[in-house]
Amino acid sequence: MEKFRLVTAAFAISLAALALALFTQLLTSSLPAVERFGLTFLFDTIWDPVMEVFGALPFVYGTLVTSLIALLIAVPLSIGAAVFLTQYVPTRTSYLLSFLIEIIAAIPSVVIGLWGIFVLIPFMRDPLGTFLVECLGFIPLFQGPVFGPSIMTGAIILAIMIIPIITSITKDAINTTPELQREGLVALGSTRWEVITKIILPYARPGIIGGVMLGLGRAVGETMAITMVIGNTPSIPASLLAPGDTLASVIANQFSEATSAIHTSALIELGLILFVITVVINICARLILRREVARE
C-alpha cells in the first residue's frame, strides 16, 4: 500500500513538474523576443517578419473574438439541443441524435477545415455574408466587402467544433436534476417550458458553465480547422467579415518557415501568451464553479 502511494505521488509530482518545465521552456525560448520588444509586443498591431517588427495584438484579438463569437453561436444552440434531447424526444431517438452530435467531436479538425474550405467559405461568400451586410451593414462589425475566409467564418467553424462538447456536458448536467424537484413543479401545474426555465436550467447551471468553459478552452486552442478558413491576415479589421488570424494558427503557419531566430522567439512568445490565456480561462472557470457550488 505504502509503495503504491509512493508511485502515485511520483506520477503526480512529475506531471506538475512537466507543466512547470513547459512553462519555463516557453519562457526561456521567448526571452530574446521579450528582451527586444518588451511590453510593446503585446500592443503592437504590426507583424512583419521581413522588417522584424512583431506585434501580437492582431492574433490575441483574433483568438479572443473568434472564440467569443463561437460561444455566442454555440451556447444557445447547445443548450437548446440538450434541452430538446433530454426533454422532448423519446429515449431512443435522443440516443441516436446524441450519437450523431458527438460524432462531430470525433472528426479530425483538418477534415472539418476541408469542409470549411469547400462548403462554408463559398456559403459565407454568397448567401450568408451578403445577407449579413444587407441586414446589419450599418454596424461596422458587419460592413462589406465580403470575404470568404474571415473572422466570422473561423468563429462558425469553432462553434461547430465546440457544440458537441457543450451539448454533451449540458445534457449530463440536466440529467442530474433531481426527479423529485422536477416533479414538484410539474405537480403544481406548470408547463414544460416553466419546468425547463425554473428548475432544469437553474439546476444545471454550474454544469453548463463548466461545459462552456471547456468549450472556450477548446476554441482558444483550436489550430488546424481555423487556420484553413480564417484568411491568415495579421490585422485587426473593423468588420468580422474580413480575414484575420489567431495565435494558434499563426504559430502553426509560420513556425516551420521562420526566417530568423527573433522570428522563432516571437512565435514562441505568442505560444506563451496562448498558454497564459488558457490558464486564465481555466482559473476563471474554477472560480465561477466554486461560487456556483457554494450557492447551492
Add this chain to the structure above:
Amino acid sequence: MSSEIEIEDLNAWFGEKHVLKDVSMEMEKNRITAIIGPSGCGKTTLIRCINRMHETVPEARVEGRILLNELDVYQEDPVSIRSRIGMVFQRPNPFPTMSVSENAVAGLKLRGTRDRSVLAEKAKEVLMAVGLWDEVRNELNKPGTSLSGGQQQRLCIARALAVEPEVILMDEPCSALDPVSTMRIEDLIYRLRENYTIIIVTHNMQQAARISDRTAFLYMGELIEYGPTKRLFEKPENELTERYISGRFG
C-alpha cells in the same frame, strides 16, 4: 371547494408492465381516502394517474376514465388538472433555490401573480394553515431546504394549498419523518379534510386507520377491497385484506 373523484376501469402500464388492472372506485368529497397495500402494488401509480403525472414517465400509458366532479380528467389540459389536484410527495421537496415564503407561493407565481403584497398575504395564510407560521415567521427568507424534515413537508403541503386545489394527493407523506413530525402532519391532514378531498397513500396501517374515512387495499395492481376504514380494519371481507392488515403476508 372540494370535489369528488370517480375512477372507472383504470388500467396503467410502464412499457409492457401492467401495473393497475381495472381499478374502479370513488373518492368522496371532504373525506380522507387511504390507499394501502404492499410495496410495488401500484399505490403511487394510482394516485399519479389522477393528476396525470403517470404519463410524464417515458413509455407509461393509461386507459380508463377518471372524473373530477364529472369532468373527464383525461379530456382536459393536464396543466390545468394539476392545478386543481395538488400533490405532496414521499420525500419533502421544497425548491432549493427558493426561500420559505417563495416556496409557499411558488404555484401562485407560476400562475402569474406578481403583486408582492398578495403573495406575502397568501404565504402567511397557507403557512398558518399548516401550522408553520409561528415556527418560521422569522426565517421566511431562508432557503426552504434549511428547515427540518417535518417542517419541509408541511411547507410542501402549504405550497400545494396555495394554488387552492380541490383535491390533494399525498404519497406516503410521513414515511421520511420522525414520529412527532408524523403526528403533526396527521393532525394537519385531518384538519384539511374540512376543505379538501384527500387521497393518501400510506404503508403505515395505523396511520390509515387513524386518519382516513375510507380505505382501499390494492394488491398486485388490483383493488381487492374498498370500504369504510373502521369496517375494513375491524372485519375485512377479503381474506387477503385480513392477512395483509394483520401482518401475515407470505
Add this chain to the structure above:
Amino acid sequence: MGSREKFDEELREIYRMLMEMGDIAVSSISSAMEAVEKLDEEKAKVALQNNQKSFELMRGIEDKCTELLMLQAPVAGDLRRIITAMKVSIDLNRIVRYAKNISTLALDMVKEREGHFKKLVGLKGMKKTTIEMIEKAMKALFEKDKSLALEVYEEEKDVDALYEQIFRELITYMVEDNRKITRGVRYLLAGRYLERIADHACNIAEGAIYVATGERISPE
C-alpha cells in the same frame, strides 16, 4: 421467532387460559349445585377455592391482552379475538363468583341442619341448561360457529322460563307456611344466580359471534 409468530403464540396461550377458565366455571357450577342438592360441605368448598384461581387467570388474560394491544396494534380478526378474550374472561369470572354465591347458600343450608322441603327439579334443570349454555358458547367461540352461538340465546329463554316457574312455586310454599321462608328464599336466590349465569353465557355467545363474523348482535 418472528414477532408475528410470537403474537400468534401469545394469542393461543390466551385462549388456552380462557378454556381453563371455562372448565373452572363449569366445574364450579356443578360442585356448588351438588353441594346444594346433597347439602355437602366439601363440595361447597371446592367452588370457593375455584374463585381465586379464576380471578388469577382473568388477570393473566387481561395483562397479556393489554400487552398485545400495546405492542402489536392488532387489527381485524386478531383485534376481535383479543377484545373478546378480555370480555369473556370477565364473564367467566362473574360466573365463578355466582357459583361461589351458590356454595355459600349451600353452607348456610348445611348449618341449618334441615333437609329439603321439596325436590329441586327446577333448579337441577336450570343447572343442566346453564352448564350446557356455557359449554356451547365456549365451543362456538373456539370454532367460530355462529349458529351454535345462536342456540345459546334460545336456551336462555328456557332458563328464564324455569326461573319464573320456580319463583311462582316457591311463593306458593312460602305463603302457605311461613317456616319455609328462609329455605325458600335460599332456593330462590340459587335460581336467581343461575339465571344470571345464563345471562353471562349469552355474553360469551355474543363474543363468539363477534369473533366469527365481526357482527355485534344485541339480545332480542
